[in-house]
Amino acid sequence: MGRRRGVLIAALVLMLVASSGYWGYVATRDDGTAPAVAAAEQTSEPGLRDRLGGAVRDLVGGGTGGGERKAEPVSAGLAVNERPPAGKKWPAQKRVREVAAKRTANGKVYQLSDGRLQAEISAVPVHYRDAKGAYKPIDTKVKPTGRAGYVQGNATNAFTSLFGDRTDNLVRFEKDGRSIELGLPGAARKAAPKVSGSTVTYPVDGVELVYEVSSTELKEKIV
Known part of the structure; x- marks a missing residue:
């Protein structure tokens, strides 16, 4: 990881030097005094510098080839720079009818006024099967x-x-x-x-x- 980071920093430094129109290198004098910088003029032919510059721009999102880079979508279906929508509070609904076909031994299902279904589950049985196999409400009266x-x-x-x-x-x-x-x-x-x-x-x-x-x-x- 350290080696890769070092290579990336070197590429970025090279790009900064190259962007001024010059190739440059740093040398230290034998007497330990301040370094001298020698530079050569930039040639007009694309070469290693242009290729490195393009790679660095693409890496940090500054590339312009084919248009601006678009934000990558995340798993929630939102762009990285997009705020999630505010939570929606469902209005109170009334039960329209029970959906008898969806009965179970311990549950009932109701259709609400907005078309949604609402299940009501009991810890104890609320239905029994009659002679035809249909679920009927339990009545314990003797x-x-x-x-x-x-x-x-x-x-x-x-x-x-x-x-x-x-x-x-x-x-x-x-x-x-x-x-x-x-x-x-x-x-x-x-x-x-x-x-x-x-x-x-x-x-x-x-x-x-x-x-x-x-x-x-x-x-x-x-x-």
Whole structure:
């Protein structure tokens, strides 16, 4: 690196001397006094000096061949002497509609009034697939099923929760074609489920069995 810099400095010095119309050299007297400078007139023929001068001008951006040098573009697409544009603040937009075709288990996509799309992502599932494979909004409310055995239930979820009216057949949990059934041991007795929103309660033998339906689990509590 030092050698290359030295060559460049020498070329620049030579160019400065040559630009005055003379070739020059420096010599030191034997007695150590001030140096004497000898010069010869410049010839009109282009030679080493002109070639070196052109190379130096090109190196520092002063060359004129073919017009002025243009600023080299940088990776951001701006010229080196161009300021970046000021940041743009998007105006507030209103949601026009939900794009149902872009639903996922955990997300919704909305079209805004300016044509842009806005995604809303949830940490828990917000959609379930129906019998046709389409995503539908999850609703965890427990409702009458109209079927014998399991009189209350919820099927608008990522899994199905069913609640019976007998102690030997209290709860049935279904997901991906598999199921688990829960009941109490001993002789079967009537046990009418009490429903409040997404919660089902069974009063049995002085305690309450409480089942809570969410989008991620069916939770049992003994109170």
